[in-house]
Amino acid sequence: MLTAPKPGFELSLPAPAKLNLFLHIVGRRPDGYHLLQTAFRFIDFADTLHFRLRTDNHIRRLNDIPGVPEEQDLVVRAARLLQQYTGCRLGAEIEIEKKLPMGGGLGGGSSDAATALLALNKLWQLNLPREQLQEIGLQLGADVPVFIFGHNAFAEGVGEQLQEIQMDEAWYVVIIPPVQVPTAKIFSSERLTRNTPVIKVAAFPDAPTRNDLQPVVCEQYQEVNTAIKMLSQFGEAKMSGSGACVFVELKTRQAAENVVKSLSLEIKSVVARGLDGHPLLSM
């Protein structure tokens, strides 16, 4: 998955999506953030980021992303935070080839930020260890650390306490409903249950699991409800994260492609392979 840099750039790197194979809300912190348990799996559906070194300290995003002003982009914020944290006086120009849906529950923005931290750590020759990059990443969002950790993981806390888990080969059909779900809105719902009993990591994947955010999202977004119903014909369909994307697991690529063929042409979907780890794990 690692490719030669695009001409004119020093580095071109993937930022893969994640699926939450389950997501239990087990409590709430005094600051309002939710304690959860989840299993993160990386898939081969990804954005691509291109990095060019600047010898001044400017950080520039080269392309427009509708709905995300440059200053709010998690990639730009990650780069600035890394500069602040290390005192580094170098800068970068960054192009983001966006494929992952926004507000999709696939962690696209978080993954872009994690790839930026890993890339700039190299480009600026900072040599920070991954654990330190994970701490910096956590300041940008609860989902950022796992993309730096790099292993498929069982996660606790707000998603930052990570244990590597091995996962079997699997293929996924992911439906991308035509809606964006704001994560904060779902977490603040009165209808959300916050008392699912804690499970042990060893209980996964055999223990019965679910996504506690799913009923709340399905109630508010009919498009997500419909996608779950459609995929339920083929297996246990679940929503990823706070939605809107919905997925079902299949054993082979062929089986996944057959599911896609049987869906109406109006339904936006992708077939993705479950990865053994993040493509930048060995970086």
Ligand SMILES: C[C@@](CO)(OP(=O)(O)O)[C@H](O)COP(=O)(O)OP(=O)(O)OC[C@H]1O[C@@H](n2ccc(N)nc2=O)[C@H](O)[C@@H]1O
């Ligand atoms: C739900 C999950 C599951 O992996 O994924 P997504 O649907 O976003 O992909 C994550 O927990 C999301 O992580 P992330 O998207 O990084 O969330 P953040 O930016 O940190 O938080 C956005 C908002 O969601 C709420 N939030 C988030 C995480 C958490 N454990 N408890 C919360 O209550 C907070 O209101 C926060 O202001």
Ligand SMILES: Nc1ncnc2c1ncn2[C@@H]1O[C@H](COP(=O)(O)OP(=O)(O)O)[C@@H](O)[C@H]1O
């Ligand atoms: N580089 C980026 N890519 C996508 N979204 C970004 C980015 N930077 C900031 N955001 C903001 O983060 C929000 C959540 O995006 P994303 O992480 O892709 O979805 P989710 O959290 O549902 O998995 C977007 O709606 C957008 O406002």
